[in-house]
Amino acid sequence: MTRQFGDLGAGPYKSLVIRNAMVIPGHGGPPAGPYDIMIEGNMITQMVPFDPVAAERRGAGSRMTGDRIIEAEGKYVMPGMIDLHTHIRTLPEEIEYVYYLKLAMGVTTMVNAADRGYANGMEEAKKSAANEIIAPRMFPLVSYGAGTSFKGRQLDDPAMASQVVKAMAANGNRVISMDPLGWSLDLVAAIAKAAKENGMITSFHLQPSNTAVTQAVKAACAGVTMIEHHYGYAESALDNKTQDFPRTYNYGNENDRFREAGKVWTYTNKERLLNEVADTLVKCGVTMLPTRVVYEANRDVIRATSLPWTDKYTHQALWNWNLPNPAYHGSFHYDWTSDDEYYWTTAFRLWGDLIYEFNKRGGRVAFGTDDNYIWATPGFSSVRELQLQRETGMHGLEVIKTATLNSAQTLGEPQLGLVRPGYKADLLIVDGNPAANLKYLYSFGDLALDKDGKMIRTKGIVHTIKDGVVLNNARLMEEVEKMVQASRKLAPAVDVMRDPFRVGKP
Numbered sequence: 001m002t003r004q005f006g007d008l009g010a011g012p013y014k015s016l017v018i019r020n021a022m023v024i025p026g027h028g029g030p031p032a033g034p035y036d037i038m039i040e041g042n043m044i045t046q047m048v049p050f051d052p053v054a055a056e057r058r059g060a061g062s063r064m065t066g067d068r069i070i071e072a073e074g075k076y077v078m079p080g081m082i083d084l085h086t087h088i089r090t091l092p093e094e095i096e097y098v099y100y101l102k103l104a105m106g107v108t109t110m111v112n113a114a115d116r117g118y119a120n121g122m123e124e125a126k127k128s129a130a131n132e133i134i135a136p137r138m139f140p141l142v143s144y145g146a147g148t149s150f151k152g153r154q155l156d157d158p159a160m161a162s163q164v165v166k167a168m169a170a171n172g173n174r175v176i177s178m179d180p181l182g183w184s185l186d187l188v189a190a191i192a193k194a195a196k197e198n199g200m201i202t203s204f205h206l207q208p209s210n211t212a213v214t215q216a217v218k219a220a221c222a223g224v225t226m227i228e229h230h231y232g233y234a235e236s237a238l239d240n241k242t243q244d245f246p247r248t249y250n251y252g253n254e255n256d257r258f259r260e261a262g263k264v265w266t267y268t269n270k271e272r273l274l275n276e277v278a279d280t281l282v283k284c285g286v287t288m289l290p291t292r293v294v295y296e297a298n299r300d301v302i303r304a305t306s307l308p309w310t311d312k313y314t315h316q317a318l319w320n321w322n323l324p325n326p327a328y329h330g331s332f333h334y335d336w337t338s339d340d341e342y343y344w345t346t347a348f349r350l351w352g353d354l355i356y357e358f359n360k361r362g363g364r365v366a367f368g369t370d371d372n373y374i375w376a377t378p379g380f381s382s383v384r385e386l387q388l389q390r391e392t393g394m395h396g397l398e399v400i401k402t403a404t405l406n407s408a409q410t411l412g413e414p415q416l417g418l419v420r421p422g423y424k425a426d427l428l429i430v431d432g433n434p435a436a437n438l439k440y441l442y443s444f445g446d447l448a449l450d451k452d453g454k455m456i457r458t459k460g461i462v463h464t465i466k467d468g469v470v471l472n473n474a475r476l477m478e479e480v481e482k483m484v485q486a487s488r489k490l491a492p493a494v495d496v497m498r499d500p501f502r503v504g505k506p
C-alpha cells in the first residue's frame, strides 16, 4: 500500500502519526494545540491534544504510534492549499517542474488549465488521483464543450447547454472555463445553471472584449461560480456600458489590452464599486478568485524580473516566454511605461479595497495564482499571492482560509480544506507559524529569532502531505534546481531583461 518515490517521498501509510504539532484548522480560526494527529491511509482519523505533563504521567506507551512518526515540535500543521487557477504550460518546461514547485510551497490541489491538451490533462489528473506520480490533485480547467462531440453553432445555443454540460460531466470534468462566452448573457446563464445541476462549477475570465455585455455583476447574477482575475469589476461601476477604449485600441494587441485593463480602474466610479457592486456580487453568491500575483509585474516590471529566486529556480523556458515579445501571450512589457505602472498601482489599490469590502460583506474570496505566466514562477507565486491578499487588509488567518476552506467549498470538495478527523490528509508541516508570517511558507523560509534571541532562517514547509503521501520538500527543490540549471542551454543570445545587469561581457 505504501508507495516509495525514491527519496522524494513515500506513502500513504497504514498509520502515520504527526506528533506535537500546532494546528491551524483552515476555517479562519486561530492556531491550537499541540496535537498528535493520526492519519490512516489518506484520511485524518484522530487528533489528540498533547499535554506533555499528562503524557509523562501516563507513560510513553500511552501515546499514539504508527508505521511512521513525524516529530513536529515547534511546527505548525495547516491544510494543503488549493490553487483554483494555474498553468502547467508545455515542453520544454518539464511538467514535474510545476508539480514539484507547487507541492514544495504548499499547493496540494489545483485547477490547472489543460495546457498540454484535453487528453493529457485528464490523464495526469487520473495518475495523480491514484498517487502514481508526485503531483497535486488536479481538476483540469476545460473549455465549454471540450471532450464532447458538440461543436460550432451548437456551442453558441443556450438551449443546448444542458446536453453539452451533461456530456462534460459524464467525462469526469468538474470545472468549465467560460472565458470567450461573455458575448451572450443567455448562454452564460444557461451554462452556469446546467453546471450546477450536474455538480460542476464555472470559472470566468471576463474578457474585456465582452464586458460591454457581461461584466462582473452580470456574470455573478447569471450564476457563475467564480470570477478569475480583476476583469469586469471596474467595468461594473462605469457610467457607460462600454469602457473608454482609446481610438487605436485593438483587443488582439496585448499591450493595449493590459494597459487599458489597468487604466479602467482609474476612472471607474469608486464609490459605486465599493458599495453597490460589492453588495450585488455578495448577493449573487459569486466567488472571487483574484490571482493578484500574476499581475504584480504590471506595477513594477523591473522588480518582477529581478526577484532573488529567478537564477536558481525560474525555468529558462518560462523566462523566454516572459521576455517581452509581441508574438507571445503574457509578454507585453515591450512598451511598458511609468504611466502603465501608475495605472496598475492604482488598480491594485482599488481592487484590493474591493476584495476587502466583498469579504467584509460576506462574499467568498478564494485562492489562485495563474502562475507560470507574466514573470510569476510557480510555487513562489503561491506564497506571494497570500501576501498580496494580506495587503488588501484581510486578516492573515482569513487569507489562509481563502486557500483552504474557501477554495475547497468553491471546488465542491467537502473533505478538503480543514485539519480535522474525517478530512483527507492533505497537510503542510511548516517550520514556523504561517498565520504570523506568510513568508514561512517559502521554500527558503524567512529570518526569525529563536527563543534565545539568535537570528535563524526557518526551513519553509518541511513536508507537504498529499493524499497521505509524505513529501521531502527540500529534495523536491533540489530536483527543481537541477531542471532549471539544465534548462539554461535554452537561454537566448540576447536577453533584453538580463543583459544590462550581467557582470562581465555577455
Ligand SMILES: [Zn+2]
Residues within 6 Å of the ligand: 085, 086, 087, 113, 370
Ligand atoms: Zn490563466
